[in-house]
Amino acid sequence: MKNESIIESLLFAAGxxxxxxxxxxxxxxxxxxxxxxxxxxxxxxIEQDEKRGVMITTFGDEYRLMTKKENAAFIEQLAEKPSPxxxxxxxxxxxxxxxxxxxxxxxxxxxxxxxxxxxxxATLSARGLIxxxxxxxxxxxxxxxxxxxxxxxxxxxxxxxxLPPLEEGDVSMQQEADLFFGRFEEALDx
Amino acid sequence: MKNESIIESLLFAAGxxxxxxxxxxxxxxxxxxxxxxxxxxxxxxIEQDEKRGVMITTFGDEYRLMTKKENAAFIEQLAEKPSPxxxxxxxxxxxxxxxxxxxxxxxxxxxxxxxxxxxxxATLSARGLIxxxxxxxxxxxxxxxxxxxxxxxxxxxxxxxxLPPLEEGDVSMQQEADLFFGRFEEALDx
Amino acid sequence: xxxxxxxxxxxxxxxxxxxxxQQLEIDIYDIPVAEITNQYLLYVNxxxxxxxxxxxxxxxxxxxxIAMKSRSLxxxxxxxxxxxxxxxxxxxxxxxxxxxxxxxxxxAGRLHELEEERTKLYxxxxxxxxxxxxxxxxxxxxxxxxxxxxQKMTRRKKLAVPPKATVRREELSVEKRMHTxxxxxxxxxxxxxxxxxxxxxxxxxxxxxxxxVLELMKQNEIVVSQQGNFAAxxxxxxxxxx
Numbered sequence: 001m002k003n004e005s006i007i008e009s010l011l012f013a014a015g016x017x018x019x020x021x022x023x024x025x026x027x028x029x030x031x032x033x034x035x036x037x038x039x040x041x042x043x044x045x046i047e048q049d050e051k052r053g054v055m056i057t058t059f060g061d062e063y064r065l066m067t068k069k070e071n072a073a074f075i076e077q078l079a080e081k082p083s084p085x086x087x088x089x090x091x092x093x094x095x096x097x098x099x100x101x102x103x104x105x106x107x108x109x110x111x112x113x114x115x116x117x118x119x120x121x122a123t124l125s126a127r128g129l130i131x132x133x134x135x136x137x138x139x140x141x142x143x144x145x146x147x148x149x150x151x152x153x154x155x156x157x158x159x160x161x162x163l164p165p166l167e168e169g170d171v172s173m174q175q176e177a178d179l180f181f182g183r184f185e186e187a188l189d190x
Numbered sequence: 191m192k193n194e195s196i197i198e199s200l201l202f203a204a205g206x207x208x209x210x211x212x213x214x215x216x217x218x219x220x221x222x223x224x225x226x227x228x229x230x231x232x233x234x235x236i237e238q239d240e241k242r243g244v245m246i247t248t249f250g251d252e253y254r255l256m257t258k259k260e261n262a263a264f265i266e267q268l269a270e271k272p273s274p275x276x277x278x279x280x281x282x283x284x285x286x287x288x289x290x291x292x293x294x295x296x297x298x299x300x301x302x303x304x305x306x307x308x309x310x311x312a313t314l315s316a317r318g319l320i321x322x323x324x325x326x327x328x329x330x331x332x333x334x335x336x337x338x339x340x341x342x343x344x345x346x347x348x349x350x351x352x353l354p355p356l357e358e359g360d361v362s363m364q365q366e367a368d369l370f371f372g373r374f375e376e377a378l379d380x
Numbered sequence: 381x382x383x384x385x386x387x388x389x390x391x392x393x394x395x396x397x398x399x400x401x402q403q404l405e406i407d408i409y410d411i412p413v414a415e416i417t418n419q420y421l422l423y424v425n426x427x428x429x430x431x432x433x434x435x436x437x438x439x440x441x442x443x444x445x446i447a448m449k450s451r452s453l454x455x456x457x458x459x460x461x462x463x464x465x466x467x468x469x470x471x472x473x474x475x476x477x478x479x480x481x482x483x484x485x486x487x488a489g490r491l492h493e494l495e496e497e498r499t500k501l502y503x504x505x506x507x508x509x510x511x512x513x514x515x516x517x518x519x520x521x522x523x524x525x526x527x528x529x530x531q532k533m534t535r536r537k538k539l540a541v542p543p544k545a546t547v548r549r550e551e552l553s554v555e556k557r558m559h560t561x562x563x564x565x566x567x568x569x570x571x572x573x574x575x576x577x578x579x580x581x582x583x584x585x586x587x588x589x590x591x592x593v594l595e596l597m598k599q600n601e602i603v604v605s606q607q608g609n610f611a612a613x614x615x616x617x618x619x620x621x622x
Contacts, residue, residue: 008243009261010268013510015205016503016532017279019268027267042241051232053198057501064503071199072500077217078200078209079537086495090391092488100487112480115392115437126354128528150528154535155494156501164490166483204539205504257507269510275520280506282521282529289526304538305505317519345523354523356530 003028004042007035011056011065018062039063060152060159087123094120095129099151100166103133103144121145129154193218194232197225201246201255206305208254229253277314284310285319289341289353293323293334311335319344393441394481396423401478408478411471413452417445448474502537557592562601565617571605574613 006028010019021039025032043056054065067075087095094117097109110117124130128150135141147160157163196218200209211229215222233246244255257265277285284307287299300307314320318340325331337350347353390396400419401408424442427434448470565572577589593615596602603616 002240004241005243005258006261006264008241009257010243010264012202012244012255012257012504013265013268013507015279015506016536017506017510023268023271026271027264050192051194051198053195053200054202065202066501066503067199067203068195069497069500071196072502074196074217075199075203075502075537075539078204078213078539080539086492086499089488092491092495093391093484096484096487096491099491100484112484113392114394114441114477114481115435122355125524126356126527128524128526128531131522131524148524148528150524150531153528153532154498155491156498157494164487164494166487199502200539202504203502203537206507207539209539265507265510275518276525277519277521278506278510279529279532280508280510282526283533286526286530286533303505303533304536306508309508344519344521345526347523354527 003030003038007038007042008065011063014064016064018059018064020061021063024063057156058158059156060149062149062153087127088120090115090117091120091123095124095147095151098124098130098145099147099160099163102146103136105136105138105142105144107142109145127154193220193228197228197232198255201253204254206254208249208252210251211253212251214253278310280305280307281310281313285314285337285341288314288320288335289337289350290356292336292350293326295326295328295332295334297332299335391485392435393420393438394478395485396420396438397441397474398478398482398485408475409472411475413445413449413471417449420445444470444474499535505533505536554588554591554595557588558596558601561589561592561596562617565602565615571614571616574604574615577615 007024010024010027021032021035024039025035028035039056046052047055053068053071055068057064057066093113094109097112098104101108106117106121109121121130125132128148130145130151131148133144133146136144151157152159197214200214200217211222211225214229215225218225229246229248233248236242237245243258243261245258247254247256280303283303284299287302288294291298296307296311299311311320315322318338320335320341321338323334323336326334341347342349390399397416397420400406400416400423401411404415404419406412406416421442424434424438427438451470561577564577574593577593593602593604597604601617603618605614605616
């Protein structure tokens with residue numbers, strides 16, 4: 001009981017900095033496993049309670065209170081600034097290749113994409129989604145890139161193993177084709 | 191039910207600044223009196239629920255979520271925990287705003303972060319990452335802050351021009367200003 | 381010039397080829413080289429007619445396709461020249477690249493969905509009081525930590541602040557509070573912790589209590605003591621006993 005109250009206070013105060021189970025365990029002076037169990041049961045209870053407007057999320061190793069998704073539209077109404085721009089297709093493709101193949105060099109990314117990828121890499125670095133992780137043991141000692149903790153956060157992943165499995169196209173081909181053809185024609189029309 | 195959830199979401203996202211019953215009423219599209227009643231009953235229920243770690247406080251007509259007083263000691267403990275090797279989210283945010291907008295006053299940093307920033311500034315100063323650089327030519331002559339040579343050193347930058355460019359949509363003040371004028375013009379067009 | 385952004389709907393030659401393959405309903409493993417080459421060149425020519433900078437990668441792919449096409453038009457003499465059997469069909473190499481690229485293109489789409497969903501979740505800034513002030517020792521932070529923190533901040537919504545209160549009811553008077561404080565201190569006989577004088581943490585209450593303490597100190601009605609820097613403050617009645 002008491003622990004749940006304290007945990008809510010601590011998570012509330014931490015805001016989007018979040019707290020790890022380890023941090024909570026050292027403040028509460030209980031075992032980390034117990035902390036995890038309490039968090040788990042709190043998360044479930046809060047999730048199910050339809051009076052509650054927040055939920056406990058885990059991205060990476062951080063537990064955080066966040067508003068429930070279904071209330072987003074209401075928050076939006078009071079928000080002063082618009083949502084930050086989402087990533088471009090080029091940046092997303094680059095990020096996907098890095099995420100699934102890390103550590104990876106820019107050349108390897110470009111081999112898969114078939115185009116130059118300097119700018120998307122600069123964008124992803126600026127957003128703190130990827131970072132350098134040493135250099136490859138190859139001619140020219142190219143920089144290796146990996147994804148960051150911020151990447152997990154930005155894509156709601158607990159860990160890299162939560163990445164959706166890579167699979168070979170079962171996406172409706174026709175739909176995709178229509179979409180692209182539409183885009184192409186629109187572009188030509190203008 | 192639904193309203194309580196939305197109110198909790200809104201109060202949570204509003205942070206320390208709180209929201210008025212009037213604002214809540216306009217978002218929820220219900221009478222202000224009804225909002226007050228819901229808030230009243232929520233406040234009582236939360237207060238009595240010993241699993242909860244927050245409470246709803248009223249200051250004038252502003253409603254705010256705060257941590258329960260009896261848990262204050264735990265929050266202090268968390269703050270006391272030394273984390274010598276890294277900087278907190280709050281410190282990193284503050285540092286980023288100063289680095290990209292220097293020279294800058296505390297008030298300007300707080301405008302961007304949306305929260306008080308005295309402590310992060312004190313610690314960044316103590317760490318030698320930022321320093322005072324005269325005073326702004328504004329009412330109250332507020333102190334201007336800039337980053338130091340030690341900042342460059344700690345982040346392995348040769349000069350400030352080595353700071354990675356920020357992506358559009360990130361909060362530098364120039365961009366916020368542009369955004370503002372953009373919206374302003376939009377409004378005029380209508 | 382305006383076209384530039386808009387016609388750039390393809391992420392590169394592989395993306396364009398995938399599009400053509402889908403549009404023409406072609407089997408990716410059995411690409412009709414002549415047809416795909418013609419379509420591809422048509423697109424590249426259109427881009428050039430629109431005076432767009434055609435990225436060199438598109439031209440390299442065009443050259444590759446033309447080479448494949450001309451080779452496929454050569455008379456079929458593979459039955460006589462066995463050594464060609466071991467050589468990979470260039471179409472296979474192309475198909476492999478296309479399939480590999482397609483995998484990530486689709487993964488990018490799924491990431492985009494996750495990203496969109498994530499924008500629907502909001503948090504709040506960390507409380508200032510949580511911020512550790514005892515920080516020493518070498519720092520182990522990178523510029524990426526800073527950018528990550530910054531990014532987190534940009535995702536946070538700042539909600540419109542209510543217009544600051546106009547006129548506030550005068551419910552709390554400093555004088556009244558001075559009176560109650562003095563009574564409290566006299567009743568307790570021994571010094572009271574400064575913090576314990578404030579039994580509400582509402583801002584207005586705190587301000588009034590604080591002002592009352594200052595006023596009482598000024599009037600020598602109370603004595604405030606402290607054992608050392610940062611130690612707790614104690615307040616006692618007294619001072620001018622006269």
